[in-house]
Amino acid sequence: MARLGLTARMLAIGATCLIAMWIIILAGYYRANGTATSPHPSPGQLAALADLLSRTPSVDRPQVLAAAQSPTLDLTLQSAETAKPVVRSDPGQPPALTGLAEFADYRTALGARLLSIASPEAGARIVPAFRRSSGQGLPLEFRIQLADASVLVVESRPPFATTVIGLPVGMGAGLVGTLIALLTLILVQLEIRPLLKLAQAADRFDPSGPPIPLPRTTGRTPDVAVLIRAFGRLQDRLQILMRTRLALISGVQHDVRSFATRLRLRVEAIPEAHERDRAIKDIDDMIRLLDDALLSARAGSGALDEELIDLGAMLRADIADMSRNGGRDGGRNGMAVDLDPGSPAGEVLVLGDRLALRRILSNLIDNAIKYGRVAHVGLEVSGRDAVITVRDEGPGIAAELRHTLLEPFIRGEPSRARQTGGAGLGLAIVRTLVEAHAGRIDIDTAPSGGAEVRVALPLFYG
Template sequence: MGFGLAARFIAIGASVLLALWVTMIALFYWTNDLSHTATRLPAEQLKAIATLIDTTPPTQRPLVLEALQSSMLAVSLLPSAASSNGATEMRDESDFASYRALLGARLLSIRFLDEPETVARPRLLQRAARPLSFQVTLTDGQVLLVEARTPFIVTFYGLPAGMGAGLVGTLFGAIAFFLLHREIRPLTRLAAAVDAMDPSGEPVPLPAIRASTPEIRALMRAFEHLQSRLRVMTRSRMALIGGIQHDVRSFATRLRLRLERLPDAAERERATADITDMIDLLDNALLTSRAGVGALEEEMLDLAEFLRGEMADYRRAGQPVVLEPFLFDAEAWMIGDRLALRRVIGNIVDNAVKYGRSARVSLTVDSHTLHVLIADEGPGFSAQDAEMLLEPFVRAEPSRARATGGAGLGLAVARTLIEAHGGSIRLGNARHGGLVELVLPRFTPV
């Protein structure tokens, strides 16, 4: 059974409790003057202190006692043995055998140091947290009192209590990292699968997750349903557009046959042009829809040979189109949709002829890309036009566009189809007019 978000919130709560525990230890330090705790003063050091005080003249002892004072050691002289107020005598315990061996009968007492009644210690720390006091008799009858302290809590295992907190925190961190990695890994594989989804192609198998959170499994099911719905919607959309295109073409053919009976040649020509524009609009819409869902055909094309054929068709139709000689000898291979590329070149060349009176087409090749340049003799493109004219249903200023008509889809369709091929389009200015540059990826054998 996978861990849900609730379980993770509980884990976070446990981490917060761990932090509170560490905070309580810090407060314990603060309320107890750095939390002086019991320690085992080495027997050799205790004997050396007693010998030093015993051999020091009485007039010099206060100075020696002052020199021995520290935050971990308090040394003083008593006229006689001090009472312990009920503290347990530990001199005869086995843990202190080394003290008895070195000091013998001089070792009077080993007890817990008396504490103020206001200090409240947890039960688990009542033994480990209290400092020890040693009483040793001197040769002149005075009693040496040595209180051993450390400024941190010491456990029964000889480790600071903070070490346990650090170990537990490290354990929690390792578990949290493992769980995080365990949950992110399926998401990474899911992201790769979603990125490979193609609404017009075969379904992409999503990664099989045996054990994960319910939320992750729900997310994967949602993506699987989404992929199925996208495929259905894409097929329905393409079928709808294809059906409309077929029917409209049938209607257009009938209208053209009826237009032949119009007595006015000018009216007949305008009506035929309107029908042609309507068919072009439908063709653009269909190609754009196919490009938007990745349904374009893919075949190996020699772009140089493709441009030669297209430009020859324009010249046979009497269009002022010139294909400049290629400055390279190698073939310009690419993978693309022939019909889509024909639509791109046709839209741009038609615009160049309409707005710029002629079209000069050239092709350059580098190691990874193919560059198709289409120049005209028109007024060119301003910086604002270069951005706007690539949007759907946007035409140039009235002085250029209204006289020639058009729906404002030519360049927008060209951009969509070029980007579907992994390329780009740029509008600029040549020496004597406007310039449209198409950049397409070149096929290079591995």
């Protein structure tokens, strides 16, 4: 049952209902059509058979009896000498039913010739009317006296076994079993429903977001209630963990920034310019790494700010600043970066965190210049997305490495040399920030043969 989907379970419940209704209708038919479907010979048939045998010579009577025999009707003829009178008080005789109102038609049709009507079933005197009303009747034995004092014994049996209430054997069990199956299906469906809701809540769960409402446990089985409460506790612990992690990273960043600032002031006193510049660059890289870690943590915990940003204007301003003043080290005389003149001149609005979006652009441009000497930045609107493209003129990125480069601490240049810089976090941070904005990032080959990174962000539609 657990492997069946909701539709299959509902179909099973519907099919079981139809089976139960069919059995109930069939039982009602048996109960309501007793006279029409009675397996016993009618009073007129017995009277006609008795008259025929009375007029038939003794030597021909066996042929008549053979012709009237059937699987449900057994005829025997007892001579006047061998026939025994029916003694009502004899416990060895079948229970007599002759005087009951249900057999008045037989008494009328046969008159004094009807010696007895009996049933071989114990307790038949108690239930004949109830069972005859079902149309199935009891096994009966008719004893009819012929004109020559011989006795015709007619044993009539139903074509199938019946219960006390006149229904075929097994119909009651089938009806009860079907109703139990229907009840079981309904109970299972009621118990599985909160589990489906719990699975949907698990899919929507975001450790950085508000708690997801869970199904109520009132009236549920203990196992299901325990599972729902356990998931609720897990949700609370994960959210506490995310808040604690973000607070820890923020605290570390603040303290390290304080130490780095004091260290930079001391570094300024280094007399040798080359060593001083290298020390300052190392401190700036350390601070940037901390900033990236905090920004990534905020993105992972859903703590990024949201504001309406004109992506085109932001790209134009940042690229102009980079081309004039250099990159993140601030020590270059401009960067080899340009914006595609075909980029939209009008507003390209997105909803996001300005600092995070600028960090995405900065990391992509830094990587392009580091590994491909130049960064060509483009912006276009594709469907419901704003697409930022950064191309370089380097050797490109092998197809098998494109996905792994988006993971933390993975670099296209395997060494840890400071000349090529970084710890392999640039693209990983870009991916985290892009996904926090409900966007996507892809790496491909540029027309020039270098690397091409495409970042798609959803446009804002007010």
